[in-house]
Amino acid sequence: MANQGIVTPTNIDIQHDVVSIQWNDGHTSDYPHRYLRLECHCATCVGEWPNKGDLDPETIPLDVYAMEHQTIGRYAVQFLWSDGHYTGLYPYDVLRKACPCPECTAAKK
Incomplete structure (x- = not known):
C-alpha cells in the first residue's frame, strides 16, 4: 500500500554543515547539524515523563554533527x-515540520 498524502524523504544526505533531506513533495530541507541534534525528543534527551522539559542546549557540543543515518x-x-548519541528517532512528519528554511519558518507563524 502506498503512503498517499504522507510526506517522506526521497534522499537524506549528510553534508559538512547540514543534513539535507529531499522530500517527496519536492521540498528540500537543510538542517544544521546542531539544530537537528537539539530536535531530539527521546527519553535520554528530554526524560521519560511527559512534559518533563526540553533538551538543555548547554549539554550539546557546538560542533556536534551527524555521522551516519538509518531509516526506521x-x-x-x-x-x-558525533557526541555518541544514537537513541533518538526522528519521525518524518515531525522532521518535516521542523524544517528551518525561511519558507517553512514563515508558514509556522
Whole structure:
C-alpha cells in the first residue's frame, strides 16, 4: 500500500554543515547539524515523563554533527551523532515540520 498524502524523504544526505533531506513533495530541507541534534525528543534527551522539559542546549557540543543515518521502517530516521548519541528517532512528519528554511519558518507563524 502506498503512503498517499504522507510526506517522506526521497534522499537524506549528510553534508559538512547540514543534513539535507529531499522530500517527496519536492521540498528540500537543510538542517544544521546542531539544530537537528537539539530536535531530539527521546527519553535520554528530554526524560521519560511527559512534559518533563526540553533538551538543555548547554549539554550539546557546538560542533556536534551527524555521522551516519538509518531509516526506521516507513516512518522515521535515526542518526548516529558525533557526541555518541544514537537513541533518538526522528519521525518524518515531525522532521518535516521542523524544517528551518525561511519558507517553512514563515508558514509556522
